[in-house]
Amino acid sequence: MIEIIGYIFIAVGLMFDFFGCLGLVRLPDVYNRLQASTKCVTLGTCSILFGLFLFKGFTASGIKALLCIVFLILTAPVSAHAIARGAHISGVKLWDKSVCDKYEEDKKEM
Amino acid sequence: MKSRIILFFLAILVWLGLTWPPDWQHISIGILVAIFVAFMTGDMFTKRPHLFRHPKRYFWLLYYLPIFIWECIKANFDVAYRVGHPDLPINPGIVKVKTSLKSDTGLTFLANSITLTPGTLSVDVDQEEGFLYVHWLNVKDKDIEKATKLIIGRFEPILKRIFE
Structure with missing residues (x-):
């Protein structure tokens, strides 16, 4: 029974990872691509690792999978934030059809 | 000092997770490494260690986690x-x-x-x-x-x- 749940988690994780990669190819600019890659890939990978934990239980590899989930959730958004900020400061433009850019307006005032 | 003690326990927890089936050799090395890490970087870890004593904050953290996970799943869809x-x-x-x-x-x-x-x-x-x-x-x-x-x-x- 628990193995079936593990398989389901791994399948869902693979699906989300796939959507994350698809977003990386299809979306127009750096910021939108970061959206797809951070959200989908973080949860997808966490889901795969959780499926692995369900398979292995509280053994050496299972506990390491849980630790990896914690580190992923803590670090993935931080790196995305760093990339987005760095891109904006070094002058990467938003997509043409973007609605507004409050950050650009405030940077001019500073 | 309190910040160092908290960091020491966190480091021990992570170490135990990394070397799971517990074993006295692993644990003794882990305690040494955790003391070293806590001694070197402990004062950077938290500036307000007294906050760790309030049990209410942990309950709110437990309340926050399911909301966060639910939002996260919604975000993915x-x-x-x-x-x-x-x-x-x-x-x-x-x-x-x-x-x-x-x-x-x-x-x-x-x-x-x-x-x-x-x-x-x-x-x-x-x-x-x-x-x-x-x-x-x-x-x-x-x-x-x-x-x-x-x-x-x-x-x-x-x-x-x-x-x-």
Whole structure:
């Protein structure tokens, strides 16, 4: 029974990872691509690792999978934030059809 | 000193996780390494160690986790829908959000929560005035107050109880 749940988690994780990669190819600019890659890939990978934990239980590899989930959730958004900020400061433009850019307006005032 | 002790216990926990079936050799090396790490970097870990003593904060953290995970799952379906749709129904832009959180940890958690929830990605933080710049995949409102309510309305009160 628990193995079936593990398989389901791994399948869902693979699906989300796939959507994350698809977003990386299809979306127009750096910021939108970061959206797809951070959200989908973080949860997808966490889901795969959780499926692995369900398979292995509280053994050496299972506990390491849980630790990896914690580190992923803590670090993935931080790196995305760093990339987005760095891109904006070094002058990467938003997509043409973007609605507004409050950050650009405030940077001019500073 | 208190900050060092907290860091020591956290380091031991992570070490136990890394070397799971516990064994006296692993544990004794782990204690030595944790003492070294806590001694070297302990004073950078937290500036207000007394906050760790309030049990209420842990309950709020437990209350926050399911909400966060639920939002995270919703975010994934939202982004997957937008990416998979043939016309790419996106409407991106960077909006400004006002927050009343002041502490470093609170702001970090808020920015991380924003990044992992539906269609939003934090780009920069202005800590002195409490503004966050958020990239939004589907801008619903450019106004600061309405955007604040839509993006961080659910998290901010809880995070305030945990970290402030």
